Amino acid sequence: MEALIGLGLLVFLLVTGIPIAWAFAGALGYFAFMYDANLNTLMMQGFRSINSVVLIALPIFVITGYLMQTGGIAARLIQFMEVLVGRRKGGMGTAMVLASGVFGAIAGTSTAAVASIGKTMIPALEERGYPRGYSSALLGISSLLGILIPPSIIMILFGVVTRQSVAALFAASIAPAIFLIILLSIINRVFCSRVFTEAVGSYDDSSSISRGKATTRALPALFLPFLILGGIYGGIFTPTEAAAVAAVAALIVGVFFYREMTFSKFSRSLVEASQTTGSIIMILLFSFMIGRILSMERIPQELTQYISSLLSDPIMILLLVNAFLIVAGAILDDVTVTVVIAPLFLPLMVQQGVDPIHYGAIVACSVVIGANSPPVAPILYMASSIGQVSVHKMIIPALTFIALAGIPVMLVTTFVPELALFIPRLFGLI
Template sequence: MIEISLMALAVLVALLSFGVPLPYCFGGALMFMHTFGGATMKGTMLWGFGQLANPVLLCIPLFVFAGAIMSESGIAKSLLDFVNIFVGRVRGGLGVVASVSCAIIGAISGSGMTGVAATGPLLIPEMAEKGYPRGYATALVANSSLLGLLIPPSVTMIIYGWVTDTSILACFLATVGPGLLIMTLFAVVNMVQCRKFPLVLEESKPMKELIREAGSRTFVALPALVMPVIILGGIYGGIMTPTEAAAVGVMYAIPVGVLVYRGLTWSKFLRAAKDAATAIGAIMVMIVFSLMLSQIFVMEDIPQALVEGIFTITQNKVLLLILVNFLLFFIGMIVNDITSIILTAPLLLPLMEAIGISPVHFAAIIGVNTAMGGVTPPYASILYLGVRIGNVEFTDVIKPAMTLILFGYLPVVFLTSFWPELSLTLPRLMGY
């Protein structure tokens, strides 16, 4: 049966390579398993659609909706202005603003797409005007936006916790360390790269005027800064579940966008709702098809066969972790983050547990790899979105994007895999 399953995966990869829409790719693999593997399509479909009734999944559309409202209402702009006051006059400071702002926005929306959509139209033209190459600015914003997949609450960690029956709060905490480290490395890489750019810096202001301006922008940004405090504080304080926190985030963002920042008009609200609904529809279709395929693999004992097959090659923990990282990176290059996690987490978790890697530690490993895959061609959905928003050629973006991946993501992938304390310290402090 493992031969049939491998052929089904080959069908999936082939369809993806030809640019077939994701649901049809998984549908083709499912039909192959149904035809040659003996899987009962009716039972699998009933099981798959039944899984969508899980209340945990409700927080995904709510977080995406909250992120869309942020993009339309001016909340994101107030956060950018707040961060910019502290580093905007430093050479390369605007690039640091990109990384930090995307981390803050990711802590609210849990989505990499939101970071690009909310900060790209504001930051990319501003960076280009200040002397940054437009391709570099687009690459930095796109890469930094993926911090939304690591800084909690993260949609990918919700999915991982759901499909592996692992504490979602523990998964949130596991990716904080890697996420903050990547943000720091991006800031360092940016400062080094900016030495060769003809940047235009803002004029220095007297300390008294600077303090007054900082106080003013902090006051303006305060309602936006309260949002992640409410969401994260509610989740980690045990006051709210992630789903309830997502609902509170939406209910908070609407009046703040309408009454405080006055950027959320009725037409913008409808546009945000439409964009969120479109994104959620695509996500849910991908979830149900990828769930069905992964369930067939589990029913056919493919994970156990995979563990036994790999152990016949090597039982060395270091080599196995390297192999798993390469596999996750490759899959992240051809499918999106949610699909990658649903497809690989149930398959690889038994192998990880067999070599002593806990489900929480594996959450951080798979989270960093899938985030990196979002800006790595050929899939690179976040990078392509950044190219459209930045109005720049892909060839101008790919070199700086690969630089950020090489010196930002790649070191953290190996640190997360071979230094468990990076991802497990916070969960252990919280009792997980």
């Protein structure tokens, strides 16, 4: 009961607008008081937990996302995808989905993708007949491909808190990401045919940039995902080293190839990345301390026994965990779900025969749904701001994308383990 009250307090503090890190601090204070925990010991254990080589990748990937945004990389990716598929019915929407996927394969974050891609694509989509509410909702869910496509900051956090291989977790979410891209593209095509009419454009040298020119300009940007992922799975460098390579490569491309990176832009990127990283590290520190208290009190084990006593059917247990993760994602932020809620169910999932790496892919899928589901829906609200449209105009298309794409991807990932485990096994990661 005390654990439920503590989690309820955390939810209450987050909903009332308390900064996330301090909401965690408040919940930690409650847990420490109720369970008579030694804060000095907890603090040392917390610092020991965040003293991880793997976590070095976190701030570097955050910096990479901001460097892509300010260095012209995102703009070239969008231009290339627009020329590549923009002529077809539903092509502009598909271009935004693909651009978000490639952006995620470099930066590992969704917020930078919303800002970079949305500012360029939303006006262009409106010119082609896309309602702003619809295109902003599509932007919100497609930007979350950065959570599924490696390198993923969420997967780094999950790997650290559950002590799983980050490289294996990266690989486990690739197939679900491809599945999500396919479903979003199909749904977008249907919307363009049945709900509104897209004005299909044509590209030629006189009216727009040529395909060859767009491809040439985008080559340095397109090279980055191959460099990062090829290096990781080719055994050339670790995910942490890949983060450093990505940041340096993004800086070089922005300065010497696109020549849009200035000292002021670079300085601003460092400041914004530092603020984002500082907030995440504080959340991690407090969450590690909360997790230590819960672990000492055997809360995850008691939760496993309680659910097992209620349900004996493994399918129903998996569906219950899916539903809980989705609901948690709708009222909590993605970091909270990843570092606090998801680990609570890990013993239960292992008891049901679910590989921890497979479970990581399930958690990533749940975060994609939760970040677009009201009432919290941080990515949905950010997309609303970037698209300059009220949230209520986005709700119906957003829920449609969740129902027809997000939930099916999560269910297939849950009940077809090979979707998540095939690639990690292929590279000998599990």
